[in-house]
Amino acid sequence: MQLIYRLRSGKNPKWIYYIQNMTRYAIPQIILRNRREKILKKAMKRPDFPYIQERVEYYNKLSEPVKLPDTSPRLANHKFTKREKQSVYFFDTYEFTRWFPKSLKWQHLPGDIVHVPDYPAIVKSRPLHPDNKNSVLLNLDKIRHFVFLKDTIPFSGKKNKIIFRGKAGSKPRRQQFISKFINHPMCDVGEVGSSPNIPAEWRKPKITLRDHLEYKFIMALEGNDVASNLKWVMYSNSIAVMPKPTCETWFMEGKLIPDYHYIEIKEDYSDLIEKVNYYIEHENEALEIIKHAHEYVAQFRNKKREKLISLFVMEKYFEKTN
Incomplete structure (x- = not known):
């Protein structure tokens, strides 16, 4: 594997x-x-x-x-x-x-x-x-x-679920997210690191970036600084979901517009399911976010x-x- x-x-x-x-x-x-x-x-x-x-x-x-x-x-x-x-x-x-x-x-x-x-x-x-x-x-x-994946799966053909894989050992915000949604039926989340202080039920095997593209919504959670997956997620036909960024890189995360380039959620993730369900029910608005995300990424190509x-x-x- x-x-x-x-x-x-x-x-x-x-x-x-x-x-x-x-x-x-x-x-x-x-x-x-x-x-x-x-x-x-x-x-x-x-x-x-x-x-x-x-x-x-x-x-x-x-x-x-x-x-x-x-x-x-x-x-x-x-x-x-x-x-x-x-x-x-x-x-x-x-x-x-x-x-x-x-x-x-x-x-x-x-x-x-x-x-x-x-x-x-x-x-x-x-x-x-x-x-x-x-x-x-x-x-x-x-x-x-700066990874750019060709996504051949249209938004309508993806799972109505939220995916997250990442290391949460020394990252409190990621730990908080996993603890809240590890057993939620709309979420497929897991820890892929080797930190000893992570509960065993959080651990899941790594999956490829392409495997992420089977899901409509991909969490882009900051780790030590920015969310490193944000670039390829915004280039895909899925939608990045995240709280407002606190750091930025060459990608100019500070210029991103909430609910225009990505789905913005609260710091405590309390509105995650509500917002995701909204865009499942309003697919045209979801497709607009994907369009705007693609336009934003294009400037770096x-x-x-x-x-x-x-x-x-x-x-x-x-x-x-x-």
Whole structure:
């Protein structure tokens, strides 16, 4: 069963990711640094440049110059080693830092970041807080977060049920959800981790992402930061169900509109069944949410433009901090 799960899980294959990035790592940086200014100037003539600018300003909110601490590392020290524990964060930052002079200083916080750093830093996630300008977003750990599955099952052909699989061991909000709905007839929920403090009746085997698509409603519950499944759920013909997000990533979760891009429920999940039943009975409204979700996801599918936005985010970061 584990072999079958790995072969058809629906997740992005990491071996392809590492081949691509090790190849990229072998390219001399001087070639890219000499081309950066030309590429950015050319991008400014694109008809969609105002949209690019809007995205850049959203991710990088720095408006005034900020001096980084003298102890900040320089890009010259940003190298891959065999001891690299978070290699996806290295490769996803290196893809764009390699375009800039090695002498530049920077701050980078890998992992699930839910606080605003004291100095401007490149992060994968940030809290949805009015003053989060020191959290400069870049598309990090995208091999895990940006998955797009082709869903061939129409909404009407899916089960009238709610599906959730996830790790809840150190995540109180997920624990609360599972405890309330583990035995509910409209829910298929379960814990897939190995935490010893989880009740045995909560444990269920992992299922593939494609198996989730048999259900009309898929829970997108925040874990350490954001709900990592939200992107592929909104790309599918199912509907994401979740409380209002508290964190955001490159996906700009802060821009999502409740009951327009996803079904929003209360923090205590008390209205979950009521809201799901409403959209079962009002299928046309459910299909509108799916349509709007697809439109939202579409903006992230232009790979060339996404890379340009990342490059502009880093350009602005170094302009403001160096």
